[in-house]
Amino acid sequence: MTSPTTVLITGGASGMGAATAQLFTQEGARVFIVDRNATLAAETAARLGATAVVGDVGDSTFCEHAVRTAAAAGRLDAVVNAAGIILRKGGIDTSDEDWQRTLSVNVSGVFYMCRAAIRQMLTQTPNAAQQRGAIVNFGSIWGELSGKGALAYAMSKGAVHQITRTFGIEHARDGIRVNAVCPGEVDTPMLRAAGRAVPLSDEQAREMGERVVPLGRLAQPVEIARMVRFLCSDQASYITAAMHYVDGGYSAV
Template structure:
């Protein structure tokens, strides 16, 4: 029970990797607070995780995130582990990127995550642990992935800088960068048809050395490792969970 009596906040914990991780934290003794943008999936997540609390919130809305932090503080006084997982996809070639699409991806994947970290730090202290979901998309050139890669690449560097700042306060900050994981996010790519998404999935599987998509539970295991005392001498790490796709290309 690595997280017994720990207070965990999962931003973007109502589906996919976030939900799998929230469940895993609870299974190891944590009290879990989670957020999402869809009330129905939030309610379903809370129903599946004993003792958890769920809140509707859009991470791109900084005031909304601050309100969530205040609610967690009122309930439990602190956050021991913060997992920032909220994110969106969005494929479009250079000539097809719109300003609206660019701003949408960056407001969630970069700006929202940075300010969520800033707000949550107010109720975190020495011994705290933070894990942020990055992406191997920040480290490779996949055509049509410019907006997403730029946001996740910016997030990677921002978190590296913040890890250096926070280590002085006794707070660890690490990143998990998934590769192709079979989650609902894969099927919510604005501008892509179902056929294009299916083609993208086939292309991914063909290029993964393990010849399969990853599962949300596999990402959850990596997050819990980095968040736990098992990783007490690890900070500023970026752990790839991608079936060897990036390093064995």
Template sequence: MSGRLSGKYALITAAGAGIGRATAIRFAKEGARVLATDINADALASLKAEDPAITTCPLDVTHAEQIHALVRERGPFDVLFNCAGYVHAGTVLDTDDVSWRRSFSINVDSMFHLCKAVLPPMLERGRGSIINMSSVASSIKGVPNRFAYTATKAAVIGLTRSIAADFVTRGIRCNAICPGTVKTPSLGERVRALGGDEEAHWRSFVERQPMGRLGDPEEIAALAVYLASDESSFTTGTVHVVDGGWSN
């Protein structure tokens, strides 16, 4: 790798699997020091073996006090990648209060607390890049049976643009990534939860993709590297769609 993130210290959530894991590994290979967090301690243990530049710490992003304690003890950070997320399936009629609150707690409230925690030290030093995971299922595109998820991911875009506008003159950049369908362990769990013919379910996901394939976590990680690096120093408040043409 080319050392595009040399000298940077990055905090990544949901780093135990999928896009978060791929990004933690890619950041480390590009020269960053990485603090990888996840609620799954076993997943973190296997990640730590991938690269000595990766350190790990369990974190439940639904607990604000854990977030603020971690940033106080392990910061300051140059980069924050908010990757933790939860996908609730169903229409508005299928969404109860518990599912609605859980969706916002994991997908939006966690980003609020993490951004609020990392921003003051970033502002003191006059630099920082925040990358928020949104989705094509947001204000970009309506997706059937993803009511709560789509609502939260639209909120992430608003959160991102607001932070970008508030701190654009103070060295802070904030951008969002909107993936389409990416082949991750999380997607595999959702496919299994559908029951019936799993191969048919996988085919249905692939068939709706204009490229005829699903995305790969490393493809999303590549964009995260760019947004974390100084190469994107003129980029803030943007929404990057990475969906293989699905939203066209």
């Protein structure tokens, strides 16, 4: 599998983003971890041998800066938009602030980073597989299914799916592929934090996930990261504008 050599990963300091960063660094890629949490980003980058870029993806100027930083050596092969937040609130309990913050991180952050990355990739010479670059956005099964109890999150992931499809179609003939990975229930700090807000203990949140997933367990972050790595590689050269469900069968029931 021919993997990218320079990769930028938002939300790369923890959870699925960190698992993805680890896979790429193990393969020798130069990885840039983007995160708002400066301490965690620095710790993860040091542990993995990556570079931390600290800032808020909801700021378009920062996204442009992050892309320039990663592409400073002349090329940016892949961007993974893993940054995201979830609020376990129904529609009428979602405040204006909840709504705007979810939009800022989950929707605007993905759009801004895709836009900046594609502008950079368009300047790059195609590789041996006639690819200028690849982008993988983190969607969710909740982007297609109803999001009872998490309206803002479900809405935001539906928007990510449309951003993915549209950018993928718009730049298919430019050698830039755009896909989304759509996880279900994954054992991450974000899932546990969302459960505590209900409130559920970590054990209760895990058991709830296990009951609804046909495979009977939560995914581990690395299981999602493996799909991301594949979609960024030249082995996925005929795949674009598509949603890829890694959910243990959850979306089929």
